[in-house]
Amino acid sequence: MGILKIRGALLVFLATLVMAGCTSTKTEDESADTMQPMTEQPETVQPAEPAPAPEPVKPSVSTRDTLLFPINDVDTEELPGIFYFDFDQAIVKRSGHAELNKHAKALADDPSLRVRLEGHADERGTREYNLALGERRANAVKAYLMSQGALASQIEVISYGEEKPAVDGHNEAAWAKNRRVQIVYKK
Amino acid sequence: MISRAITLFLFLACIGFSARAELRIEVTKGVDNAVRVAVVPMAWRGPGTLPEDVADIVGADLTLSGRFETLPVKQMLSLPNEPDEVFPRDWRLLKVEYLVIGYLEPGKDKAYRLHFALYNVFKQEVEETQVIEGDSDELRDMAHYVSDEVFHKLTGIEGSFSTRIMYVTATGPVDNRRYQLNIADADGHRVETVLRSTEPVLSATWAPDGNRIAYVSFERDGRPGIYMRNLETGEVQQLTRFEGLNGAPAFSPDGKQLALVLSKDGSPDIYVLNLETRRLRRITRHYGIDTEPSWTPDGKHIVFTSNRGGQPQIYMISLADLSIERLTFEGDYNAKASMLRDGSGLVMVHRRDGIFHIAMLDLKRGRLTVLTETALDESPSIAPNGSMLIYATLVGDEGILAAVSIDGGVKFNLPSSEGDVREPAWSPKKRKIFVPISK
Numbered sequence A: 001m002g003i004l005k006i007r008g009a010l011l012v013f014l015a016t017l018v019m020a021g022c023t024s025t026k027t028e029d030e031s032a033d034t035m036q037p038m039t040e041q042p043e044t045v046q047p048a049e050p051a052p053a054p055e056p057v058k059p060s061v062s063t064r065d066t067l068l069f070p071i072n073d074v075d076t077e078e079l080p081g082i083f084y085f086d087f088d089q090a091i092v093k094r095s096g097h098a099e100l101n102k103h104a105k106a107l108a109d110d111p112s113l114r115v116r117l118e119g120h121a122d123e124r125g126t127r128e129y130n131l132a133l134g135e136r137r138a139n140a141v142k143a144y145l146m147s148q149g150a151l152a153s154q155i156e157v158i159s160y161g162e163e164k165p166a167v168d169g170h171n172e173a174a175w176a177k178n179r180r181v182q183i184v185y186k187k
Numbered sequence B: 001m002i003s004r005a006i007t008l009f010l011f012l013a014c015i016g017f018s019a020r021a022e023l024r025i026e027v028t029k030g031v032d033n034a035v036r037v038a039v040v041p042m043a044w045r046g047p048g049t050l051p052e053d054v055a056d057i058v059g060a061d062l063t064l065s066g067r068f069e070t071l072p073v074k075q076m077l078s079l080p081n082e083p084d085e086v087f088p089r090d091w092r093l094l095k096v097e098y099l100v101i102g103y104l105e106p107g108k109d110k111a112y113r114l115h116f117a118l119y120n121v122f123k124q125e126v127e128e129t130q131v132i133e134g135d136s137d138e139l140r141d142m143a144h145y146v147s148d149e150v151f152h153k154l155t156g157i158e159g160s161f162s163t164r165i166m167y168v169t170a171t172g173p174v175d176n177r178r179y180q181l182n183i184a185d186a187d188g189h190r191v192e193t194v195l196r197s198t199e200p201v202l203s204a205t206w207a208p209d210g211n212r213i214a215y216v217s218f219e220r221d222g223r224p225g226i227y228m229r230n231l232e233t234g235e236v237q238q239l240t241r242f243e244g245l246n247g248a249p250a251f252s253p254d255g256k257q258l259a260l261v262l263s264k265d266g267s268p269d270i271y272v273l274n275l276e277t278r279r280l281r282r283i284t285r286h287y288g289i290d291t292e293p294s295w296t297p298d299g300k301h302i303v304f305t306s307n308r309g310g311q312p313q314i315y316m317i318s319l320a321d322l323s324i325e326r327l328t329f330e331g332d333y334n335a336k337a338s339m340l341r342d343g344s345g346l347v348m349v350h351r352r353d354g355i356f357h358i359a360m361l362d363l364k365r366g367r368l369t370v371l372t373e374t375a376l377d378e379s380p381s382i383a384p385n386g387s388m389l390i391y392a393t394l395v396g397d398e399g400i401l402a403a404v405s406i407d408g409g410v411k412f413n414l415p416s417s418e419g420d421v422r423e424p425a426w427s428p429k430k431r432k433i434f435v436p437i438s439k
Helices: A002-021 A032-038 A054-062 A094-109 A127-147 A172-178 B054-064 B088-093 B139-155
Strands: A065-067 A082-084 A115-120 A155-161 A180-186 B026-029 B035-039 B068-070 B098-106 B112-120 B125-134 B164-171 B178-185 B192-197 B201-206 B212-220 B223-230 B236-240 B246-251 B257-262 B269-274 B280-282 B290-295 B301-306 B313-318 B324-326 B334-339 B345-352 B355-362 B367-370 B375-382 B388-395 B398-405 B411-414 B420-426
Touching: A082 A094, A094 A127, A115 A127, A127 A155, A127 A180, A127 B201, A127 B246, A127 B290, A127 B334, A155 B223, B035 B054, B035 B139, B054 B068, B054 B098, B054 B139, B098 B139, B112 B139, B125 B139, B164 B201, B164 B398, B178 B201, B192 B212, B201 B246, B201 B420, B212 B246, B223 B246, B223 B257, B236 B257, B246 B290, B257 B290, B269 B290, B269 B301, B290 B334, B301 B334, B313 B334, B334 B375, B345 B367, B345 B375, B388 B420
Parallel strands: A115 A155, B035 B068, B035 B098, B355 B375, B375 B420, B398 B420
Antiparallel strands: A065 A180, A082 A180, A115 A180, B026 B411, B098 B112, B112 B125, B164 B178, B164 B420, B178 B192, B201 B212, B212 B223, B223 B236, B246 B257, B257 B269, B269 B280, B290 B301, B301 B313, B313 B324, B334 B345, B345 B355, B355 B367, B375 B388, B388 B398, B398 B411
16 A cells, blocks of 8 residues: 555656656556556546545645656756757757657657746847747757657747756856756646 | 736835945946046035935046046045135146036925036136026935036036936846846936846836836746836736747837737747737748847837847848848847947947957948957947947856946946846936026
8 A cells, every 4th residue: 555655656756758668667557547647636646545645646746847757867967858959059959859759758648748848048148039049949849749749739838048047157067057948747 | 918908007016215236336447538527515505414415426427437537525625615616726736627516505496406517627617507406305316417417518428327227136046036127326326126026027128208118027927928017107017928939028219119029920020019009010020030129210120130041140120111131240149239329330249259248330331349348248228328338247157237338438337236137228218307497
């Protein structure tokens, strides 16, 4: 019982794409059914434990948005769910394709999933141009996800330009971290 | 959506004077042949003491303009308040060229009456004398008026000391950033906070009447909208709330239209919103980025940034026939341009050797001049007199405001004690206008 409960909470944290890519869990009795819990409601962990289950699960999801945390890719410094860009460029880097494919598959597998793509720019250049650039980047990721089976209706795009940097700093290292698109799964 | 503009009527609840975070001014470069002026302390011929030192404010204004060298009060040999009290020899000895003298007394219609004169030491004659009256909270305004008059008389250029500067501040760590839209006097005093938000605020701009502002705020649901605020009534309207970008508002010279950027039709394009009819007209149509519209002084063209050629460059579109002309060819990043009032040049952000500067393009000669030596310079805004521009830059790790004269001869910084200061916008109008009383 206890194990199942923890598991339910974990699953919500990890969201669907993890499970899609994670074969080890599949060997157990989990299958397509457990893909559903992630999508909408914490209550869907009910099968594991009817009454108390929603309680521990709730906090992780009820905060408005939950970042997606894939479990592989541990050797890169990049935070999962974040994709980086070159200066004044909105081209999705080839190195990000494998990771994006997982997001796309998760979206394609579960049409009720919704994501918000947050586009950002580094501080160099003008603010409004950077807002446009951030939107360009988020749209590029959207187009890629759609090319891999995600639906337009699943994806919301917003640009913050240079207004919400990931890190402070006025050097190339900080700028590289700030030129990004962040994938945020919506409740 | 626009027709359904939401009127919020937030009365000036959040506007208030605050003692904190005024901007200081440090002159970093003045003219070589600064005019030597003495601003003599002005006597108060009434009960009690005055809350502000008018002569001190005038002296600071003139010093900060970079064009004057003011004599410290300690060095003055006499303290005349009226022209017939002036002994020219006292001032010739100190190599003072001009005197600003005056006194205050209780007003007939208002709290204060200020008499002032500009005295030419070498000619031994009065060049200007005026009397104005102001309310009890207008001493600073009266002082700035004196500065404007003196500046105009001695340089031939309209003074900007009575104008205001709007800017955005950002404080706190990246995961808990606070944004404020502030308006301060041009000397950095009397800061008023117009908007406080936990979501980004940017691109604030003045209407030509100086009574309305427009800005972009993410305050509603974390999504961008263009808002217009009446500074007198405090009324706020959300003008746009389209999917995608809602950005870069710019009032037309007659104040009746607003150029802006929307990406609702796919890519960022320039639109013009008629503020009376609420009709929206699409101006540019390109898959690239078109943004940062600004009106030419005649209101017939819009200058904007576009990367349609591969990199951001400045273009101009005719509102009559939508014909487009490219204006910049030098450099691989030119953005946020605005045209000088006489139409002779463009001020913009320009990247040279990887560093972002403010530059001016002479449209007649086609020559581009870099005006600033700092880095990460952005958001140039021209003073109403057309002789100075204010911009945002980085000094150390702090974003600050700085100003430079159009000829590059005068430079000063406006450091703030709190957080990043950015996106200055110089008000088109003076805060208070005084009409001299005829004697």
